[in-house]
Amino acid sequence: MSRTAADGVRVTPARLADGREIVYFDEDGAPPRVPEPDRRDLPPLSTASELRFDPLLREWVVIASHRQGRTHMPAADACPLCPSTADRATEVPAGDYDVVVFENRFPSLAADGGRVLDDVGEVERSRRPGTGRCEVVVFGPDHNASFADLTPRRVRTVLEAWTRRTRALSALPGTEQVYCFENRGAEIGVTLPHPHGQIYALPFVTPRTRRILDSARAHRERTGRDLFADVLRAEQEAGLRVVARGEHWTAFVPAAARWPVEVHFYPHRPVPDLPALTDAERDGFGPLYLDVLRRLDRLFGLPLPYISAWHQAPVRTGRDLSRLRLEVFSVRRAPDRLKYLAGTESGMGVFVNDVAPETVARRLREAAP
Missing domain, CATH: 3.30.428.10 (HIT-like)
Structure with a gap:
């Protein structure tokens, strides 16, 4: 069900084929959104994320070996962040959107699922599932744009998305800090060129x-x-x-x-x-x-x-x-x-x-x- 925020942004939650949450943020003037179904046949989300504590620096390190196979610099016609079309289904089932947020398919942190991890011979036994949540924030449907190309109105919508997701993720059990960020440019290590950012719900306060x-x-x-x-x-x-x-x-x-x-x-x-x-x-x-x-x-x-x-x-x-x-x-x-x-x-x-x-x-x- 859609909800309208104080600044006129309409918020519509839905689910992807594998159960991940997706939230649309539509600007004022947009008609009420009826979420399109995700046509893909996706397996359930599975991660191998874990946390280990560095006894020298007294810092947590995230081990996320499952991310080695994540999507890396696809061609424009294979971008998973572009709107879906009749011929190709992407991470965003809608044919158009303003701003959209969804759970990362290759998260560094995710729900633990009750996994029990064996001891691997640490000085201080700390190994535990990498609980948390990682979300993707897509700033718009234009594959070739950047954040600097947005209008002030669109930035306001992105800010509303960051704000509402900060509230929601802060309320999750175990969240200690919420971190919103954007990486831009191949020189930084971006693996998807479509303009987007991420939000992490971290189970610890960062160093x-x-x-x-x-x-x-x-x-x-x-x-x-x-x-x-x-x-x-x-x-x-x-x-x-x-x-x-x-x-x-x-x-x-x-x-x-x-x-x-x-x-x-x-x-x-x-x-x-x-x-x-x-x-x-x-x-x-x-x-x-x-x-x-x-x-x-x-x-x-x-x-x-x-x-x-x-x-x-x-x-x-x-x-x-x-x-x-x-x-x-x-x-x-x-x-x-x-x-x-x-x-x-x-x-x-x-x-x-x-x-x-x-x-x-x-x-x-x-x-x-």
């Missing part, structure tokens, strides 16, 4: 989030202030690295950027996650984000490969210390050169950036149309 929360806690104990508010204030007052600013959001290159191109988006009001944004803050995000994405593509005169990562507060811990923000970064450092993680980065986690953050910010400001 980076834990470390950032430790920093925020130490900053509050030392100064009595909010770390993220101080970072945003310092960037706004200096102005050296601010790329664009609106009524509700500021985009800036961080002073200690690790990547050759890196831009952070902070809402001006401290909120823990996407559901906490107001309608005005959600409306203000799209125009600013599209502006910066288009500047990124003009930076080297070709589509920029990037990862766009939403940082949201964990579901149960550190919510008073967290702040919603978006981080976009790229491995491209010149039109014909990529940054590879070399010995210091891969071996020791010490990043060396060949490009000054102030230079990147200035060039992005100059890239305005």
Whole structure:
């Protein structure tokens, strides 16, 4: 049954042939959707995902050997994210859609199914099923488009999908953190070129989030202030690295950027996650984000490969210390050169950036149309 959200987006859930959930997000003005049946004969979803704990770094590692056989860079006429046609059924049974979200057919994390895993000789026995959920978010039916080609209205619809799925996945038993992200470009490792992103419901708080929360806690104990508010204030007052600013959001290159191109988006009001944004803050995000994405593509005169990562507060811990923000970064450092993680980065986690953050910010400001 379709449900209409506050901003006019109509939400219609359905099921795929193997039982996976699919949710359509149709924009205002679209007629009520009657979900088309999935015509494919699919076997039940089966995964071999498991979690193992690294005793040296005190971090969880996901082992997902079943993903070796996932779809990799298919031809355009074999894309599984395009709308279905009379001659070919895809992951989206509909002949057209605005935004659609569905459970990944090759998930890194999934329901455990009651599996029992044997001991494999760990120092600290930790091996357990990789419980969680992985979803695909398709930004539109145009196979050759990118996020930067979307309209502000479509970005608002995508934001509604991220928000509603964050709420739904946060409510699942065992979810500790919800992570929404987009990978764009073959240089990043994208296996499907159709514009899309993913959402992970993680059964643990990620290592980076834990470390950032430790920093925020130490900053509050030392100064009595909010770390993220101080970072945003310092960037706004200096102005050296601010790329664009609106009524509700500021985009800036961080002073200690690790990547050759890196831009952070902070809402001006401290909120823990996407559901906490107001309608005005959600409306203000799209125009600013599209502006910066288009500047990124003009930076080297070709589509920029990037990862766009939403940082949201964990579901149960550190919510008073967290702040919603978006981080976009790229491995491209010149039109014909990529940054590879070399010995210091891969071996020791010490990043060396060949490009000054102030230079990147200035060039992005100059890239305005």
